[in-house]
Amino acid sequence: QSALTQPASVSGSPGQSIAISCTGASSDVGGYDYVSWYQQHPGTAPKLIIYDVNNRPSGVSDRFSGSKSGNTASLTISGLQAEDEADYYCSSYTSVSTWVFGGGTKLTVL
Amino acid sequence: QVQLVESGGDVVQPGRSLRLSCAASGFSFSSFGMHWVRQAPGKGLEWVAVIWYDARNKYYADSVKGRFTISRENSKNTLYLQMNSLRAEDTAVYYCARILRYSSAWYSGLVPPMDVWGQGTTVTVSS
Numbered sequence: 001q002s003a004l005t006q007p008a009s010v011s012g013s014p015g016q017s018i019a020i021s022c023t024g025a026s027s028d029v030g031g032y033d034y035v036s037w038y039q040q041h042p043g044t045a046p047k048l049i050i051y052d053v054n055n056r057p058s059g060v061s062d063r064f065s066g067s068k069s070g071n072t073a074s075l076t077i078s079g080l081q082a083e084d085e086a087d088y089y090c091s092s093y094t095s096v097s098t099w100v101f102g103g104g105t106k107l108t109v110l
Numbered sequence: 111q112v113q114l115v116e117s118g119g120d121v122v123q124p125g126r127s128l129r130l131s132c133a134a135s136g137f138s139f140s141s142f143g144m145h146w147v148r149q150a151p152g153k154g155l156e157w158v159a160v161i162w163y164d165a166r167n168k169y170y171a172d173s174v175k176g177r178f179t180i181s182r183e184n185s186k187n188t189l190y191l192q193m194n195s196l197r198a199e200d201t202a203v204y205y206c207a208r209i210l211r212y213s214s215a216w217y218s219g220l221v222p223p224m225d226v227w228g229q230g231t232t233v234t235v236s237s
Contacts, residue, residue: 045230
């Protein structure tokens with residue numbers, strides 16, 4: 001159950017688009033279309049923003065989108081806003097019926 | 111509205127035990143599987159365990175297998191995490207989270223991801 005690999009940090013200016021990658025293995029990301037993304041602001045609980053690779057829960061902005069290719073999933077945030085500054089975590093179902101998270105990516109809006 | 115409230119966090123010595131609770135309200139608790147996820151100070155999220163809605167299936171992270179037990183009492187709308195043989199590396203904020211039932215994983219009979227989260231309870235393991 002090794003953690004998924006995410007970049008430690010990304011940054012972008014308001015209005016720009018950024019992408020966060022999440023790399024796993026064939027036993028998790030590559031083997032299932034069950035990748036989720038969570039947004040966490042400091043001192044608060046995580047919030048689900050993408051599930052099943054590219055689906056958004058009700059109420060989540062359509063500026064957030066997800067995709068997957070092979071063992072790597074990606075979260076794209078378009079039209080960056082100051083409120084998007086947060087930590088982002090990917091998560092994947094695994095072949096042993098568990099879930100595994102990425103190490104997290106800190107997004108800075110310049 | 112859907113609400114999850116964790117409790118039971120404390121400061122405990124290494125080797126001791128602790129039981130966390132998660133009180134659910136605003137939804138049919140007995141129809142949903144539940145997860146525990148933890149976050150060490152300044153670190154990322156770590157999935158801990160999941161339990162089926164009827165407790166028929168339970169799965170654990172390797173880091174807690176054999177030491178932690180997830181359980182539930184549907185009549186009390188409450189989820190538990192019994193933590194034994196605690197170690198310093200178990201120090202974290204512990205979150206309970208409801209499964210996302212409209213994930214296709216649910217329809218495939220697999221473990222869905224986490225949906226609604228509680229605010230967490232803090233466990234500190236220190237001598």
